[in-house]
Amino acid sequence: MRLRIAVLSTLAMLLVVAPLAAQEITIWHAYRGGEKDAFEKVVAQFNASQTKIKATTLAVPYDAFADKITAAVPRGKGPDVFIYAQDRLGGWIEAGNTIEPIDFYLDKKLTDRFIPSTMQAMTYRKAVWGLPLNYKCLTMIYNKKLVTTPPKTTTELVATAKKLTNASSGTFGLAYWYSNWYYHSILFNAYGGGVFAADGKPNVNNAANVKSVDLLMKWFDKDKILPAEPSTALITSLFNEGKAAIVFNGPWFLGEISPKIQYGIAMLPTVTEAGGKPLAPWMTVEGVYIAAPSKNKDAAFAFAQYLTDVPSAKVMALSGRQTPANKNVYADAQVAADPVMKAFRAQVDTAVPMPNSPEMTMVWSPVTTAMNAITKKALAPKPALDKAQAEVTEAVSRLRKK
Amino acid sequence: MSFRLRKTIVIALALGGALAALLLHLLESSNVNANARAEAERAAIVTLRAISDTSGWLGAEGEGVRAAVASWSGGAEQRKVRISNTDNRTIEASSFPEDVANGELPRRMVRDEKPIYDLGQELASAVEGNAGGAAATKEVVALEWSADGWLKIATPIFHEGAVVGIVQTVSKPAAGATIAVPWWPLAVGVVVICVVFLAGAFMIGERKLPLLAFAALLLVGFLVYGGRAITGALLEQRIAISTQVAKQVVEEKGKALAVMQTAAVAAPQFDASLWDSDRFLKPRGAIKPDLTIDRAKIAKVVAGIAEANRSVMIAIGLFAFVLFIFVGSESAAKSWAALVKYREAYSYVTPAMIGMLVLVFFPFFYGITLSFTDQNVYTTNSPLKDLWVGFKNYTEILGDFNIMERTDAGLQFNYKNFYWTLFMTVMWTVTNVSIGVSLGLLLALILNTKGLAFRSAYRVLLILPWAMPNYITALVWKGMFHQQFGVVNQVIQMFGGTPVSWFERPLTSFIAVVATNGWLSFPFMMVISLGALQSIPADLYEAARVDGASKWQQFTSITLPSLKPALVPAVILSVVWTFNMFNIIYLVSAGEPASSTEILITQAYKIAFEQYRYGYAAAYSTVIFMILLAYGTWQNRVTRATEGI
């Protein structure tokens, strides 16, 4: 008898609940650790805030993320929403049936909540394809024990760094992954360089880029303030051992700093040699994209809107230690009081969104080779970049049909 | 009197003929339907472009476009037209019933109409991409057939050189319905050749070769007959179609001028012959500016189509003949008999074989197919037959002999060249496998010493390089080779040497990757050898010792030959694996300096995932496969590995 009542009441509950069954949406992301916890907290808040949509998440390792999206989404097996940096955006758009354009949903009120350059990163061929969630860019991080006043110009930077460099013990005034084109962006952007011309054609060997590499080589070769063969692992080791006084690095680096090191963050200095223009890092923006084959696009967009709103941004900033693209969150008292948030918010104003076109993927390998050749002094800057330019141009032309 | 041969051959002929008939029928059906559809699409594009140009002259808004919609809607094809302005996000004019139901026109688009807006944006971006530095050319006419024969088609509206909107039409051309092609003429053909064969066979008698030749002759005749019926009078057809289109262009031109007159806007000078264009808005050229047809151009197009048809016919012929020979030469019967006779053996092999077929060979054939196309990131959704390029990728890879290049520093190796990479890959493989095998075997022999203390401890410690995920150990090795902070250079400095910049020169970089991989690969060979050493009966050694054989003689005449059955396949496989060892190169040297230590597999990866050339990368992979296959065949011949003992 008891059993029958239980069954009946369950049935009754099902009948009541069924018509109200929430739309389920799935979100794929590549967050881990604190970022993941904060993200899941926001998703839980979203689920609690309303009853119509139920969001579930899946963390996918960064290394597998792009492949997984490319394999699953066009075949209708993917998520409704996914979050990833803008560098693959162009490729997915061109491959088709992967990302849904969201131009149509946008209005001024919504777009105004974002830092304008982050919105630019989500734009491909004039259409907007995602809402910017968090941005990442390089800034200056220094060891407070070694550097009392962070340098404001490159002249000061070199002077400070020279004093703190001792090659015999492997101690360096400045350390960053300068042979990596992404890290080198701070210099060529300061000179007004870049990798594509206004018409989208590759332009790797422009005069500004050459000048920027010349300056880098002066630091490395003449001033000798930089370590050889840099890599993320090396920079982390040096900074944690107190052997690198100043590093140029991104927000991800902060979590890897040893608790023993007292660090400060400051704006990247201005470049005296480039007429006082600031070092301008490339910015990557994690976008919230709606999957093209999703059956719940409206729900997905509602979620994307919630995720990029101030309350969610605040959680991600304060407990996830991420830097939100929502500019209004920086007015919040708690966020404004946070030195890290403040520093990155200031730095992002000089940042330039990294190109999101598929042609960008063809740039990495040739410029990496060029930068390695230059820093190993196998080639001079100009011929090395000329060679890279020729390779990129050829790679791009190979794809042109008809 | 026996009829066995004649029976077999007539069955073969019937089967081959039936296969050919089936394929020919499929080809004909698809040709007929595709041609009809292509024709309808061509006509629809002319109309669409007439509407689009007219709307463009009118700025894609106002009374004029409403007049245009009214003028072009309806008709025999039940055409519906929608003109939207993407700048204002409005639907300006439409004869789609659902648009009017959603509210009075012109009006802003509602949420449900997002696809219209998105399509407009997509086409606008295609226009921008085609004009700018984008890598691929994209179609500017969107086109789609619904299952019930409606043709949906759309193109952007240009106003003063910029895209301002989109025009969409839906119509039901006569060609929308599937045309049934009669199958019986081909079936009759098959029956006829069989009957003729039987009649002739009585005269020939039970003689295998003449019978086969006669049947083959009949099959060829059937193929020629079938092919003729299909390719038919192409040129006349095409000229008739173009004449029809030219007439349509004249009509549409009249309509356009009439609409402009109604709107009281002066029409600019324009060339209506351009309306007859492909989906890239490139003029087909069949119609001259004076709106008459260009016969020479059409003849050229027809020649191309005939060429394509011929190669398909040859393929069909080959299939039919393979089946015919297989059955006719009694191979089929023999195969079946073998299958029955050895069913036990086959049933043992089947589970493994099925797994391999599905999970290993399918991806393999997919890759080979891809290698004949020029698929890239822009064309992943196009059918492969549209991307077919034949052997172009292969000639590009193998035909590039720029092994040396001239630079400021003088003549240098071109490290991106296939042959350099191949050379590097061979060096890499030979060095690694030699290190792996000799170290592995040496250690196994030592560890196999009876009564050696701590044997199992050594064994466990020595397999650690294999047990630990190589992703991290490879990076530890990379760290060990760091110029300033690496262990290797510190040890060199401890003994007063000067540090080496390992990744600066190809040779030192190569040494670094080989050291890493040698370290990773010896435990595998050691374990294999340990297992294989057990298959050697101890009494063999005893007998040898009694005969006074030395240690070395025992090793070369007992140990090595006995290890062969296990070691040879292990060596072949480890050659194959090392040849394709991606992780170590990618993680440790990353090809530095200047791609000189790249091996073929990492190069293929870069082509696929950094240059997005999937077809080319697949061809690269296939070349790798061919090289390994050649190696395997050679090795097999030398060692007789597959013969067993």
Add this chain to the structure above:
Amino acid sequence: MADRTRTGDTPHLPLHIFLLIFTAISTYPILWVFTVAFSGKQSLAFVDLPPNPTFFDRLRGVIPWPDEVSLANFVSVMTDQPFGRWVFNSAVVAAATTVVGVAMACSAAYAFSRFKFPGRRLGLMSFLVSQMFPGTLTLIPLYIIVVQWLQLGSSWLGLILVYAATSIPFSVWMLKGYFDTIPRELEESALIDGASPARIFFQIVLPLAKPAVAVTALFSFMTGWNEFILAATFMDKEPMYTAPVGLRFFVSGFSEQWGFFAAGAIIVSIPVVVLFMFLQKYLVSGLTAGAVKG
């Protein structure tokens, strides 16, 4: 004196010296992994030197030993994520891969070794050939087969089948080579005694082939144990991930937490070492000699 049969007359001391040196070299990079894992930090294996280093400073620098020993990395790895669960998943998948792979390979290898049938050479060659095609572009076709057609996405079975199929060619060749060395007379006499083929295989051939089965089992296990990209692509639920997928979470983009990765890598290596210790005794069983005589 019985155990001084084979190379027993070689003096053991030089062998020990050689083995000790070689073991030291071969475990050296691994010791760095341990150092990183137990350091509690996230740096990766670089030498830390004082100014103007002496010989002994350098010597201290190249000896892998952390400045301070801490279990912090291990604790974080096990508690941040359901890593234990993922290791368990890996164990299930790899164990099943071993069973399925070795079973199919044994059956096929036995046929290749004992029967002469048409297509035998072709079959054997095709197993070998299958290893020659590089795997760069196979992710998408495998995804189509396993997830779209077989509907085995987010299931262990899908992974097990793919891994087993990957390990079969090697296992077949290895086992076939070994079966070939087992004298047929044993089976023939059993056949005369009226034993069924299955009985012959399980009771006579398989016990004799233990070393080869042990090798192929270890190999199949490793195939399933360390694979990363397919597992990450096929699984759509976090609790279904395998250990290598979990490991890769620690190095993403510019953020590389080598301390966590090293700790995780050590945890992941333990089952392999344990399995090897267990299989060791089969690698040195040496039953053949006795059996032939008997």
